[in-house]
Amino acid sequence: xxxxxKTIVEVDNLTFRYDLRKDDHTLSAISISIxxxxxxxxxxxxxxxxxxxxxxxxxxxxxxxxxxxIDGVRLNDETKWDIRKKIGLVFQNPENQFxxxxxxxxxxxxxxxxxxxxxxxKQTVDEALKLVGMDSYRNQDPSRLSGGQKQRVAIAxxxxxxxxxxxxxxxxxxxxxxxxxxxxxxxxxLREQNDITIISVTHDxxxxxxADRIIVMDNGTIIQDGxxxxxxxxxxxxxPPFAEQLRRKLAEKGSAVPQSYMTEDEMVDWLCR
Amino acid sequence: MQVNFKGVAxxxxxxxxxxxxxxxxxxxxxxxxxxxxxxxxxxAGKSSLLKTINGLLLPTTGTIQVGDQTITADSPSKAVLKSxxxxxxxxxxxxxxxxxxETVEQDICFGPLNFGVSKQExxxxxxxxxxxxxxxxxxxxKSPFSLSGGQQRRVAIAxxxxxxxDVLVLDEPGAGLDPKGKDEIxxxxxxxxxxxxxxxxxxxxxxxDVARYADDVVVxxxxxxxxxKPVHTFFDDVQQLxxxxxxxxxxxxxxxxxxxxxxxxxxxxxxxxxDLVASLIEVGLA
Numbered sequence: 001x002x003x004x005x006k007t008i009v010e011v012d013n014l015t016f017r018y019d020l021r022k023d024d025h026t027l028s029a030i031s032i033s034i035x036x037x038x039x040x041x042x043x044x045x046x047x048x049x050x051x052x053x054x055x056x057x058x059x060x061x062x063x064x065x066x067x068x069x070i071d072g073v074r075l076n077d078e079t080k081w082d083i084r085k086k087i088g089l090v091f092q093n094p095e096n097q098f099x100x101x102x103x104x105x106x107x108x109x110x111x112x113x114x115x116x117x118x119x120x121x122k123q124t125v126d127e128a129l130k131l132v133g134m135d136s137y138r139n140q141d142p143s144r145l146s147g148g149q150k151q152r153v154a155i156a157x158x159x160x161x162x163x164x165x166x167x168x169x170x171x172x173x174x175x176x177x178x179x180x181x182x183x184x185x186x187x188x189x190l191r192e193q194n195d196i197t198i199i200s201v202t203h204d205x206x207x208x209x210x211a212d213r214i215i216v217m218d219n220g221t222i223i224q225d226g227x228x229x230x231x232x233x234x235x236x237x238x239x240p241p242f243a244e245q246l247r248r249k250l251a252e253k254g255s256a257v258p259q260s261y262m263t264e265d266e267m268v269d270w271l272c273r
Numbered sequence: 274m275q276v277n278f279k280g281v282a283x284x285x286x287x288x289x290x291x292x293x294x295x296x297x298x299x300x301x302x303x304x305x306x307x308x309x310x311x312x313x314x315x316x317a318g319k320s321s322l323l324k325t326i327n328g329l330l331l332p333t334t335g336t337i338q339v340g341d342q343t344i345t346a347d348s349p350s351k352a353v354l355k356s357x358x359x360x361x362x363x364x365x366x367x368x369x370x371x372x373x374x375e376t377v378e379q380d381i382c383f384g385p386l387n388f389g390v391s392k393q394e395x396x397x398x399x400x401x402x403x404x405x406x407x408x409x410x411x412x413x414x415k416s417p418f419s420l421s422g423g424q425q426r427r428v429a430i431a432x433x434x435x436x437x438x439d440v441l442v443l444d445e446p447g448a449g450l451d452p453k454g455k456d457e458i459x460x461x462x463x464x465x466x467x468x469x470x471x472x473x474x475x476x477x478x479x480x481x482d483v484a485r486y487a488d489d490v491v492v493x494x495x496x497x498x499x500x501x502k503p504v505h506t507f508f509d510d511v512q513q514l515x516x517x518x519x520x521x522x523x524x525x526x527x528x529x530x531x532x533x534x535x536x537x538x539x540x541x542x543x544x545x546x547x548d549l550v551a552s553l554i555e556v557g558l559a
Contacts, residue, residue, distance in 0.1 A: 045451045047421040092449050093367050144285055147366050147445065148315025148478075173448045174366070176314045176478045177520040203451045239452050242523040242546070249550045255559040264527070271558050272535040 008165060008197050009034040009057065009087075014066035016052060026052045027220045029066070036164070037191060039198045041208035043238065044217035050201045051092075053217070054167045057199075058089040071164060085114070088163035090171035094154035095143075103145075104129070104138040107157045128160040131186050133179070147174035155183065159190070168200040172207070184210070205232075209241045233261040243267040274340040274360060274439035274472050276303040276326060281335035283325055295321045297496045299335070306470045308463070310483040310504075312519060313493035319476045320366070322493065323442050326474075327361040328354045339440065359388055362438030366445050369417075369425035372432075377403070377420075378413040381432045388436070402435035403428075406461060423454040430458070434465070440472045441465070447482065459486050484508065484522035484544035492517055509542050524549040531558070 009032070016027040027049045034040055042050050055061045057068060059080035068075040070083045091097060100106030104125050111121045129135045132152040137145065142153055151174050158166060166187070172180050184207065190196050200211070208214050214231045216224035216238065224231050232240040239245065243264040250257045258270065281299040296318045303309055311319050324330035325337055328344050337344045339357050365371070374380035381402055382395040390398070400410055406427040412420070417428050430446070443462060447455035459475075463486050466473045477483060483490060483504065490507045492500040494517060500507070508514070508525050521529070528543045531553075539552040553559040 046423040046454055093370070095367070095370070146316045146320060147448075152315075170449050174315070174445065174478075177480070178518050179315055203449075203455075205452070242527060245546055246527070246549065249546055250553070250559045253550060253554060253559075255554065257559065268530060268534055271531055271553065 006036045007033050008036040008038075008071055009199070010067075010069040011053075011057070012067045012069075014053075014056065014068065015064045016056060016061065017064060018052075020064075025064075025220050027056070030220075030222055031066075032215065032222065032225070034197060034199065036197055037195045038213060039188075039191065039211045040200070040213050040215060041211035042199065042201045042215045042217060043203065043205070043208050047219075048217040049220040050217050051169050054089055054169050054199065054201055057167060058087060059083060060089075085161065086163055087165040087167065088158035088161050089167045089169065090151075090154050090158050092170040092173060094150045094171075097154065098142040098150070101141060102139050103134060103142050103153050106142050106153060107160050110157060111160055124160050124162075128156040131159055131190075132156045132183065148176060148179060151175055152179070152183070162194070163196070165197040165199065168198070168202075170201055170203065172202075172204075180207075205239055206241050229261045229263075275305045275338070276440060276472060276474075277338040278302070278322075278325075279336050279338070281322075281325060281332045281337060283321060283330050283332045285321075285330070294333075295496055296325065296332075299496075299498050301491065301498050301501060303472060303474065305472055306466075307489060308466050308473045308487050309475070309489045309491055310487035311474065311476045311491045311493060312478065312480070312483060314518070317493040318496040319493050320444055321496075323363070323444055323474065323476065326440070326442060327358050327363060329363075359436060360438055361440045361442060362433040362436055364430055364433050364441070364443040364446050366448065368429035368433075368446075369422065372417040372425060372429055375416060376413065377415055377417050377428050380417055380428065381413075381435050384432060384436050398435050398437075399431075402431040405434055405465070406431045407457065423450050426450060426454075426458065430461075438471065440474070442474045444476045445478070446475070447477070447479070455482075462486070480508075480520045480522045481524075484525070492519070504544065505542055508544060528552070 011030055011032040014027055014030040015025060017025045044050055056063055059075055071086055073079050073083060075083055098106050100109055107125045107128055108121055111124060129138055132155050134152050134156060142150060151171055155171060172183060187198055191198055202208055209228045214228050215222055216231060216235060224235055232244055243262050247257050247262045247267060278299045278301040281296060282294050283296040284294050313319050321330055325332055328349060332346050334346055339361060342353050342357050372380055374383060378399050381399040385395040385398055399413060403410060403413060408427055417425060446458050459482060462473060465471055475487060487504055489503055491498055522544055524543045524546050528539055528549055532538055535558060537556055540555055541552060543549040543552055
């Protein structure tokens with residue numbers, strides 16, 4: 001396993017609400033510890049607090065109670081600027097974040113703000129564009145790209161920063177399946193080469209099943225935290241990966257399928273027995 | 274209502290700069306009351322094609338016929354566009370981004386009021402529309418911005434349905450919703466299509482949804498329509514799908530894997546998990 005023992009993200013007793021006049025908390029006393037190099041999928045229904053959690057981690061929202069520690073540094077108003085160099089967040093709808101008039105300017109914007117030299121910036125932008133396969137679009141206006149292309153540019157903007165932690169808030173939803181698989185494998189490679197930690201908020205259970213660990217949120221709390229097999233067998237609210245769905249349907253029809261969670265390979269073996 | 278593209282090409286012009294053709298030589302006829310899915314890779318021209326249907330993007334050549342109205346290259350008259358926009362409902366990507374009013378009711382009433390419906394009647398229509406998308410009437414008095422993402426999406430769709438469109442165009446309406454929310458939205462679209470006979474056009478990347486909801490499939494590649502087929506025929510020809518690098522619905526993919534590894538042939542093309550379960554039991558594998 002590549003997973004190192006160093007803890008990169010430590011969340012302790014995190015509590016948050018948007019409206020202080022009301023009692024309904026968007027997050028109530030959440031604690032998580034994420035190791036460097038881990039791939040964590042956060043799943044749960046709309047309104048369960050997933051996006052709020054990643055926004056808190058990026059220092060975009062301020063917790064009511066509790067602490068966030070990234071790479072050994074406590075997140076607060078003084079440290080948030082340094083921490084944001086280590087943790088990058090890609091939003092679901094990149095429409096709202098483009099400021100450059102060309103794709104390459106947009107990716108360079110963050111680097112310019114951090115006083116990166118021109119030569120280094122040029123090289124970094126090149127690399128990031130190649131990683132997401134948008135190299136040939138570098139001179140186009142980002143607002144005129146298609147939904148999926150925009151998402152790729154937004155991801156390139158974060159990759160250019162070479163963060164230790166990449167958070168994806170449903171950042172792959174507009175991609176066609178082929179591009180999604182390509183980007184996921186690019187991210188996997190990056191994780192292996194540079195020991196990057198990936199936190200991905202997703203509704204795609206096939207994507208979540210590929211993660212090292214799944215965190216299930218509901219109504220502002222963590223209701224499950226574990227490896228994919230455990231999660232899917234113990235939670236009948238989540239729609240599981242296809243093979244497990246098939247196993248359940250077959251069981252309903254009275255077929256003698258095994259009683260425990262099955263991956264696709266296990267299901268194929270069983271059917272071909 | 275029928276939508277008919279004849280030799281349509283289009284691009285985006287910003288000042289003197291012209292992008293290369295985003296859509297080229299599209300000939301496509303969508304029959305009245307059909308449910309068509311448009312698939313293709315990012316940047317294939319899917320969203321742009323949708324925009325030409327109600328004149329948000331004008332063709333450089335060719336014509337688009339919607340019912341008995343026609344959009345042509347030379348700037349069409351306001352009357353034509355107005356009449357087309359009244360009959361074609363557009364749900365864009367992330368439609369909740371266009372919510373703007375103080376209350377849900379005002380937001381939904383905006384369209385009808387612009388087309389000269391009385392305030393009283395518009396309010397009545399808003400009540401019907403909010404029920405159509407499965408929300409409580411009490412939500413009408415709330416600010417759209419206090420709602421969850423899934424609810425906002427529904428309100429935005431209600432704002433389109435309130436116009437009682439004959440043609441409904443949806444650009445990835447499920448993106449970003451949880452699986453349950455997505456199924457609910459698409460089931461709603463399917464039910465409306467069936468009960469009101471709305472000609473429906475759905476852009477999606479999700480082949481499972483194509484298999485589950487659409488009757489026909491249009492494939493776009495580099496701005497051109499390269500195929501227009503019924504769903505079953507479309508997913509039958511695996512080699513052809515591979516050549517477009519398109520995915521298969523999960524059930525179909527699994528079927529092919531089993532057929533290969535167990536060396537059997539299932540009795541039919543399985544598009545849904547229920548098809549697959551029935552077929553597996555029928556041939557005695559499960």
